Amino acid sequence: MEFLTTQLGPLNLWQWAAVLVVGSVAMSSGSKFLKRKESAVGGKLQAASCIGCGWKGNVSKYHRQCPKCGNSITRMSRG
Numbered sequence: 001m002e003f004l005t006t007q008l009g010p011l012n013l014w015q016w017a018a019v020l021v022v023g024s025v026a027m028s029s030g031s032k033f034l035k036r037k038e039s040a041v042g043g044k045l046q047a048a049s050c051i052g053c054g055w056k057g058n059v060s061k062y063h064r065q066c067p068k069c070g071n072s073i074t075r076m077s078r079g
Contacts, residue, residue: 048073 005012011019045058052071059065064073 046076048076 005014008016044061046061047057048059048064049056050066050069050071050073053066053069055066055068057067059067059073064076065071066073
């Protein structure tokens with residue numbers, strides 16, 4: 001277990017492992033939080049494209065505005 005105390009830059013292997021574990025947990029919980037927040041704010045998301053600027057992406061069922069140019073989105077994908 002002495003190899004865990006081997007220095008790699010400013011941290012040893014044990015500290016790098018801890019940083020990786022904590023970072024991966026934080027990233028996974030952060031992405032779950034963002035998905036929940038998006039669905040709570042926007043309701044049901046639908047694929048859409050903007051006729052004005054050609055932007056394609058997901059917009060809320062209730063807020064149909066292009067995030068790129070601000071035009072009202074009228075072309076919604078089926079499904």
